[in-house]
Amino acid sequence: MRPLLASMFAILISVPAAHAQPVVLKVAHFLPVASAAHSKMIVPWCDKIESESQGQLKCQIYPAMQLGGNPSQLFGQARDGIADIVWTLPGYTPGRFPISEVFELPFVATTHQASSRALWDFTQQYAKSEFAGVKPIATWVNGPNYLHMRNKQVKTMEDLRGMKIRAPSRLSNELLTKLGASAMGMPLPQAVESYSKGVIDAALLPWEVIPGVKLHELSQYHAETAGPRMLATSTMIFVMNQKKYDSLPDELKKVIDANSGSDTSAWVAARFEEADKAGRKAAVDRGNTVYEISEDEMKRWTEATSSIRQEWIDAVGKKGADGQALYDAAISLVDKYSR
Incomplete structure (x- = not known):
């Protein structure tokens, strides 16, 4: 009897994980x-x-x-x-x-x-x-966060003036403000509702979210930006x-x-x-206008927003960190993996 009980006990303790x-x-x-x-x-x-x-x-x-x-x-x-x-x-x-x-x-x-x-x-x-x-x-x-617009095409900074545009983050708000737009920071679900009601004129978004929230069905124009680094x-x-x-x-x-x-x-x-590729295709298939803002114009946008970097460096510095070193480290890592 003892060998039998010992054998049964050994079996029980050997398989609990399988039945956990x-x-x-x-x-x-x-x-x-x-x-x-x-x-x-x-x-x-x-x-x-x-x-x-x-x-x-x-x-x-x-x-x-x-x-x-x-x-x-x-x-x-x-x-x-x-x-x-x-x-x-x-x-x-x-x-x-x-x-x-x-x-x-x-x-x-x-x-x-x-x-x-x-x-x-x-x-x-x-x-x-x-x-x-x-x-x-x-x-x-x-x-890349591109500009998706309800009914106005944007090709220059001047075209952005007075437009109410959704931004996903604090720095994107600053970006749009520097470019002359009226930035409206809000999470995506709120942005889609505001977009559909005409409360905002455009949204700064990546292509990938477009089909899931059907934003391509509410848009006419989509402006991509030229250059090796993302606008936002x-x-x-x-x-x-x-x-x-x-x-x-x-x-x-x-x-x-x-x-x-x-x-x-x-x-x-x-x-x-x-x-992103699927989202872009959805807009193209619907017949929306997808175009690229020129490299020359993007140089103007780069100059207009250059102060945001220094403002971030200074703000981080006030909290006790070396903002310039952190920025340099980020750029170095991006460059390392982009080679």
């Missing part, structure tokens, strides 16, 4: 399920960790702020454990990410993947304090509540770790790059 209850992660974001971010990035990432954990990690995704609140509160929801993981834009909470904000300065970012790898390295080296309470999974920049972009983050991560068994932490970091940031950026 899966860990269900609450994943929140602010866009509808039709968005590229939901279908091309969040769902595949969740599928990947479920497969690699043999079903021990699962996601319950809450799109369109289904956990309550507004987009500016998403980072706090992850930090405070209301959600386990969130995707959001740091620019929705002005002043919360003063160091990593450098990547949103005009004419810093180049391509999706290169700039996203640079952003990951930069945040790990210089901006870890901005992520207290969360574990970064990926950090990236979306595609937004930093994006995919972060996990630190306590939730710490509570995981080591083998599940390894799955999260294997799907975090520089390579994951570049993978996400590639998904957004593909979505």
Whole structure:
């Protein structure tokens, strides 16, 4: 009898992991399920960790702020454990990410993947304090933010005067103001409603969001900008509540770790790059006018907005950091990965 009991006990202790209850992660974001971010990035990432954990990690995704609140509160929801993981834009909470904000300065970012790898390295080296309470999974920049207009074509700075234009972040607000427009900072869901009602005349957005919110159906003109560096972009983050991560068994932490970091940031950026192409195609297929603002005109825009960089450097310096060194580090990392 004793050998039999010993054998049964050995079997019981050898297989509990296989029958353990899966860990269900609450994943929140602010866009509808039709968005590229939901279908091309969040769902595949969740599928990947479920497969690699043999079903021990699962996601319950809450799109369109289904956990309550507004987009500016998403980072706090992850930090405070209301959600386990969130995707959001740091620019929705002005002043919360003063160091990593450098990547949103005009004419810093180049391509999706290169700039996203640079952003990951930069945040790990210089901006870890901005992520207290969360574990970064990926950090990236979306595609170039272009001007999408309801019914007025913009080709010069003079054309921007008096126009009410949505901006996604504090620095984008400054950019538009320097160019002579009336900047209206607001999260995307609010911007789409304002755009449809004619409260704003245009929006500064990447192509990838256009189909998901049907902005191409409300627009006539789309102005792209020439040059190797983006006029504007937004930093994006995919972060996990630190306590939730710490509570995981080591083998599940390894799955999260294997799907975090520089390579994951570049993978996400590639998904957004593909979505940019699809968004542009949607506008072209509808018959909208898509055109490029000339390089000569872009030189004027560069000169008009050059003071924003020094203002950022000075503002960071007042908080005790070396703004010039941080700016130089960001540019150096972008250049390194852009070669």
